[in-house]
Amino acid sequence: MVRVFFSAGLRNLTGGAANIEVEAGTVKRLLAELDARYPGMAERLSEGTAVAINGEIINDALYEPIPDGAEVHFLEALKGG
Amino acid sequence: MTIADDPATTLPGYKWVGTRPIRPDGFDKVTGRARFGADLTLAGMLEGAVLRSPHAHARIVSIDTTKALALPGVKAIVTGADFPEPAGNPTDQDMCRNAMAREKVLYEGHVVAAVAATSKRIARKALDAIEVQYEVLPHVMTVDEAMAPGAVLLHDGMITKGMDPAPTEPSNVASRVVYQRGELDKGFADADVIVERTFTTKPVHQGYIEPHAAVADTTPDGRSTVWCSSQGHFAMRAYSAKVLGWDPSRLKVIPAEIGGGFGGKTTIYLEPLAVRLSQKAGRPVRMVMDRDEVFMATGPASASKVTIKMGANKAGEITAAELWMAYEAGAYPGSAIGAGSMTALAPYNIPHFIIEGFDVVVNKPRVYSYRAPGAPQSAFAVESVVDELAHKLGIDPIDFRLQNAVEEGMQAPYGPKYQKIGFKETLEAIKHHPHYSAPLGPNQGRGVAAGFWFNAGMNSSAVVHINEDGNATVVTGSPDIGGSRASMALMAAEELGIDYNRVRPVVADTEQVGFNDVTGGSRVTLATGAAVVDACRKVIADLRARAAKTWDVPVEQVEWVDGQAQHVDGSQPPLSLAAIAKGWARTGGPISAAATLNARGVGAGFSTQLVDVEVDPETGHTSVVRYTTAQDAGRAIHPSYVEGQLQGGVVQGIGWALNEEYIYNADGKMDNPSFLDYRIPVASDLPMIDAVIVEVPNPGHPYGVRGVGEVGIVPPLAAVANAVAAATHRRFTDLPLSPPRVLDGILNGTEES
Numbered sequence: 001m002v003r004v005f006f007s008a009g010l011r012n013l014t015g016g017a018a019n020i021e022v023e024a025g026t027v028k029r030l031l032a033e034l035d036a037r038y039p040g041m042a043e044r045l046s047e048g049t050a051v052a053i054n055g056e057i058i059n060d061a062l063y064e065p066i067p068d069g070a071e072v073h074f075l076e077a078l079k080g081g
Numbered sequence: 082m083t084i085a086d087d088p089a090t091t092l093p094g095y096k097w098v099g100t101r102p103i104r105p106d107g108f109d110k111v112t113g114r115a116r117f118g119a120d121l122t123l124a125g126m127l128e129g130a131v132l133r134s135p136h137a138h139a140r141i142v143s144i145d146t147t148k149a150l151a152l153p154g155v156k157a158i159v160t161g162a163d164f165p166e167p168a169g170n171p172t173d174q175d176m177c178r179n180a181m182a183r184e185k186v187l188y189e190g191h192v193v194a195a196v197a198a199t200s201k202r203i204a205r206k207a208l209d210a211i212e213v214q215y216e217v218l219p220h221v222m223t224v225d226e227a228m229a230p231g232a233v234l235l236h237d238g239m240i241t242k243g244m245d246p247a248p249t250e251p252s253n254v255a256s257r258v259v260y261q262r263g264e265l266d267k268g269f270a271d272a273d274v275i276v277e278r279t280f281t282t283k284p285v286h287q288g289y290i291e292p293h294a295a296v297a298d299t300t301p302d303g304r305s306t307v308w309c310s311s312q313g314h315f316a317m318r319a320y321s322a323k324v325l326g327w328d329p330s331r332l333k334v335i336p337a338e339i340g341g342g343f344g345g346k347t348t349i350y351l352e353p354l355a356v357r358l359s360q361k362a363g364r365p366v367r368m369v370m371d372r373d374e375v376f377m378a379t380g381p382a383s384a385s386k387v388t389i390k391m392g393a394n395k396a397g398e399i400t401a402a403e404l405w406m407a408y409e410a411g412a413y414p415g416s417a418i419g420a421g422s423m424t425a426l427a428p429y430n431i432p433h434f435i436i437e438g439f440d441v442v443v444n445k446p447r448v449y450s451y452r453a454p455g456a457p458q459s460a461f462a463v464e465s466v467v468d469e470l471a472h473k474l475g476i477d478p479i480d481f482r483l484q485n486a487v488e489e490g491m492q493a494p495y496g497p498k499y500q501k502i503g504f505k506e507t508l509e510a511i512k513h514h515p516h517y518s519a520p521l522g523p524n525q526g527r528g529v530a531a532g533f534w535f536n537a538g539m540n541s542s543a544v545v546h547i548n549e550d551g552n553a554t555v556v557t558g559s560p561d562i563g564g565s566r567a568s569m570a571l572m573a574a575e576e577l578g579i580d581y582n583r584v585r586p587v588v589a590d591t592e593q594v595g596f597n598d599v600t601g602g603s604r605v606t607l608a609t610g611a612a613v614v615d616a617c618r619k620v621i622a623d624l625r626a627r628a629a630k631t632w633d634v635p636v637e638q639v640e641w642v643d644g645q646a647q648h649v650d651g652s653q654p655p656l657s658l659a660a661i662a663k664g665w666a667r668t669g670g671p672i673s674a675a676a677t678l679n680a681r682g683v684g685a686g687f688s689t690q691l692v693d694v695e696v697d698p699e700t701g702h703t704s705v706v707r708y709t710t711a712q713d714a715g716r717a718i719h720p721s722y723v724e725g726q727l728q729g730g731v732v733q734g735i736g737w738a739l740n741e742e743y744i745y746n747a748d749g750k751m752d753n754p755s756f757l758d759y760r761i762p763v764a765s766d767l768p769m770i771d772a773v774i775v776e777v778p779n780p781g782h783p784y785g786v787r788g789v790g791e792v793g794i795v796p797p798l799a800a801v802a803n804a805v806a807a808a809t810h811r812r813f814t815d816l817p818l819s820p821p822r823v824l825d826g827i828l829n830g831t832e833e834s
Contacts, residue, residue: 005496008261008435012245047170052497056781059539060679073496076258076419080537080602081287081344081450081791 002070004030010074013038027051027064030072050077097574098784101721102581104567106338115338118294118310119369126296127156129351129358129368130204132194132211133378134186137220137444137749138235141184141213144194149210154203157361158211159354160194165326173323175413179447180324180353186215187235187412188446189750190377192350197358197366220444220749224386224407227253227443235412235442255414255440258422260494268401268433272392274473279388280462282798282816283742284381284409287451288733288761291340292375297355298365305356306333312342312560313599317352318591324353332356335590336560343733344450347599350379376754380449381743383408383416385458391466397476397484399467401433402426406459408440411447416440417455420535423495424795425459427533428504428687429467429485434494444749450601452730453534453791457737457798461816464530464799469812478529478803479512482689503713503777504531504687510711510773511689517709525695525706526808532688532795536788537602538680542595543612545573545620547672551659552583555616558597559609560588563729563790564722568606569613571718572784576617578644579658595677603788606718607779608680614783619674627668628656682781686792688712690731694804701824703739703805709771710796715779715787723789724772730793731770736762737794738801742817806833 005019014020020037024030035042051061052073058064059077066072109115146158160181167177182191194211198204221227221235232253241248243257269275291310299305311317314334322329339346351368359366370378390403404425408416422438471481486505492498511517511529521527544556555573559565566586574581597609621641628646629636632653640647645655665672693707710731717723740760744752753759778785798816805823806812811830815822 007496008259009243009257055497055500056681057497057535057683058681059537071498075495075497076423078420078423078535078537078602079344079347079417079450079454080535080604080788081347081452081454 001068002030002066002072004034004072007074010044013041013044024066026066027061030066045074048077050075095575097571097581098716098718099720100571101719102567104564105570105586106561106566117291117340118308118337119367121296121308121337121367123296123298123365126365126367127197127199127362128201128204129195129197129355129366130201130208131192131354131374132196132208133374134182134189134191134193136186136215136217137189138218138233139186139215140218141182141186141193142216143214145212146194148212149196149207152203152207152210154199155196155207156199156364157197157358158194158207159357159361163357164324168326169323172415175415176320176348177324179413180349188444190374190446191412192354192378195354195358197362221253222443222445222745222749223384224409224441224443227441228407235444253442255410255442258419258438260422260436261434262494263433265401265403265433265435269392271394271400273395274470275390275392276466276469276473277390278466278814279386280465280814282385282458282461284384284445285737285741286376286381286759287341287343287345288736289341289343289345292370292372293346293350293379294369295351295355296365296367297352297359299356299359304331304333305359306335307352307356308335308337309352310337310339310346312339312346312562312601313597314560314591315558315596316347316599317349320349321353321356324349325356333590333592336588339560339562342562343452344454344601345379347450347601348380372756373754376759377751378446380411380447382451382454383410383448383458385409387459387462389462389466391470393470393474395474397474397481399429399431399485402431403434404436404459404462406436406438408438408455408458409445409448410440410442411445412442413447414440414442416448417450419455421455421459424456424533425463426494428482428487428531430487430491431494436494452733452794456532456534456795457734460530460532460795461798461802464796465802465814468529468799468803479508482531483508499685501777501780502685502687503775506775506777507687507689507711507713510775511691511709514691514709514773516691516707516771521693522695524698524808525693526804526806528692528694528800528802528804528807530690530796530800530803532792534603534686534792534795536607536683536686537604538608538683539598539602539604540679541597541609541612542675542677543609543616544594544673544675545613545616547620547658547662549662551657551662552585553577553579555584555586555613556589556594557586557609557613558589558591558594559605560600562600563726564719565600565605565609567722568610568718572610572613573617576614577621577658578641595675603686603790604680607683607782607786607788608678610718610786611680611782612676612678615676615678616674619676620672623672623674624658624661627661630668631656682779684715684779684781684787686713686787686789688792688796690796690800692800692804694801694808696805696808696823698827701820701822701827703818703823705735705767705801707768709773710793711773711775712789712793713775713777713787714789715782716776716785717774718784718786720774723774726789727772727793728770730791731797732762732767734794734797735767735801738798738816739818
């Protein structure tokens with residue numbers, strides 16, 4: 001199980017839930033699971049979103065493995081200068 | 082004795098990492114041999130020029146190029162009709178329309194047409210002969226104007242993203258972001274002192290000395306070679322291809338040296354225009370911006386408006402914060418409001434907060450990245466209020482920050498928990514620096530501020546070749562804007578165990594090395610450096626195998642030590658890299674290895690800065706008299722170039738704080754598009770910036786590297802403003818702190834204790 005946290009901007013899709021536990025070994029499976037629970041979530045997170053797994057921010061994380069017990073956050077993808 | 086042999090400058094365990102050799106590109110740059118974007122000349126080359134909108138907002142009714150094309154020497158003209166309908170995602174489409182206007186112009190300087198002629202003079206004459214009919218529209222120039230009910234719309238169909246429920250009517254607000262924690266009312270109820278203020282900043286430009294420049298040579302086979310100065314030639318290839326409607330592989334982009342970028346050269350302006358003009362003319366075309374074009378038509382940092390309310394208790398704990406932030410995006414959506422919101426409170430562990438941010442389009446050039454994009458504006462507000470809270474509570478401003486500072490394992494305001502970070506170490510470095518206890522003179526004040534930036538990883542490729550003389554060539558695709566050639570060579574020398582001067586780092590074009598993301602996000606030493614390290618380790622594995630073959634022993638019996646293969650029991654005479662290279666034909670052929678990665682292990686950066694200013698009470702002029710910056714570099718691969726990054730960020734931040742601003746008139750036109758009227762700090766304006774490198778190694782990188790290029794610009798806005806407040810006993814909330822504004826505050830402002 002991994003714990004997924006939702007920023008305030010995503011909570012309109014989760015019915016206000018700030019975090020949930022999900023069974024998912026990769027980001028791709030996690031997105032599928034979230035979309036099944038909260039229709040529209042995968043589309044919302046499909047573009048311009050980075051994923052933080054146990055504090056490490058990863059761009060283009062679709063196939064990234066998620067270790068059991070990890071904390072997962074979705075963030076706006078960033079540009080640097 | 083070389084610097085590397087000096088124990089005072091050599092890190093334990095390292096021979097090269099942490100030393101200060103001369104940069105490989107140094108000789109060319111100081112002798113004028115380095116070739117920048119405008120330096121290339123090709124046989125038969127034409128000169129290009131761009132026709133730009135004179136209006137802040139207008140509909141293009143018609144464009145007639147007949148007279149211009151008839152001028153002797155004019156070889157080609159392009160307009161929006163010469164480019165395909167913008168495609169791809171909305172950001173891509175906006176980029177295409179920003180590169181060449183279609184139905185509307187959205188800011189003064191927006192591209193309307195471009196000309197190629199046999200001389201620049203003729204090209205400019207042709208611009209005057211192009212007849213454009215405009216229907217001038219009202220304009221909006223600030224977030225207040227753009228967000229007002231009934232405001233003129235830049236984009237008719239733009240519905241604000243991030244609102245719940247979604248609006249039914251379009252507006253100039255492209256998106257809204259929210260970050261939230263705890264119960265705000267409870268947090269403010271717990272506070273003994275609350276400060277609430279509104280802060281504003283103006284658009285500021287990166288101020289790179291080299292204007293944008295590109296040469297394109299498009300050939301009849303439908304391919305084009307582009308030489309340009311940028312922070313990432315692979316990005317130039319990809320973005321130009323989108324504007325042209327081409328596959329990227331039809332373009333070969335060769336990186337010129339770059340005379341400054343700071344984020345502003347991570348996108349395209351001239352490149353696709355030059356390609357299309359060259360295609361139409363059948364000859365190479367060079368295009369070089371003038372300085373006024375750089376100001377009016379390339380992407381500055383956002384102007385901002387931030388209202389902040391922050392509370393703390395008598396024990397010195399920040400209990401709550403509420404931020405409302407609006408950033409100007411310019412003509413198209415895409416300000417750094419997200420990063421500004423995420424970084425605003427990042428240095429502090431605050432139990433209750435809400436941050437609400439808005440991305441707002443206005444009739445100004447589309448903003449673009451500038452060192453830690455979005456962070457300086459919000460830090461100006463936060464760090465000013467933190468300073469004021471500390472003052473009201475009677476707590477030393479560094480102790481106040483230390484008490485509330487984030488550390489490893491704490492949850493960042495943008496969500497995840499911090500990994501290994503060095504914020505407190507930077508605070509301690511400033512607190513214990515002699516500067517902090519030095520006496521101040523008359524009319525002088527001292528300010529402190531802190532800042533955070535994520536840093537980045539992204540994609541990099543590297544190849545390491547061993548030459549037949551045992552020297553190494555390190556090939557990457559990351560333009561060198563801050564000494565990264567030296568850093569790559571140092572890490573390769575450390576890995577291979579050879580002298581730094583035996584490593585030649587090369588920045589290769591888009592056909593000679595694998596993809597590299599832009600040199601931005603403070604990522605190159607970390608990410609491209611990691612690729613170089615990976616490639617070197619593959620080379621070393623190969624070298625060990627070749628030594629094993631030579632000795633007829635299992636490879637497990639071969640170690641790589643100090644640049645040579647050694648048998649574990651010393652039964653064989655060591656084989657140097659040069660010896661193995663000399664015999665490579667007998668052991669398997671040339672020695673080379675490549676590595677590619679999407680970098681992991683990014684380490685966040687913090688900076689704490691201390692400044693003394695002196696304010697002339699009669700003129701309002703502010704002089705920076707002493708400045709010290711402490712920044713966590715993780716590990717400084719080349720300390721001199723790290724110090725240069727720290728100092729450069731500070732200087733640009735001082736300019737943002739004291740002088741720099743785009744000034745627009747009532748017609749929405751920029752009044753100061755030159756370095757005479759847009760005043761960046763020069764060396765004679767400033768004292769030496771004392772750079773203190775703090776090293777809390779990043780466990781995610783082989784040498785502990787964090788990025789260093791960006792976070793240094795985050796604290797200066799507030800640090801300077803806090804120092805001016807201390808000197809004048811007046812709190813200033815609008816930048817820049819130019820003499821008229823400060824004098825007005827002194828004469829008419831409210832004195833604070």
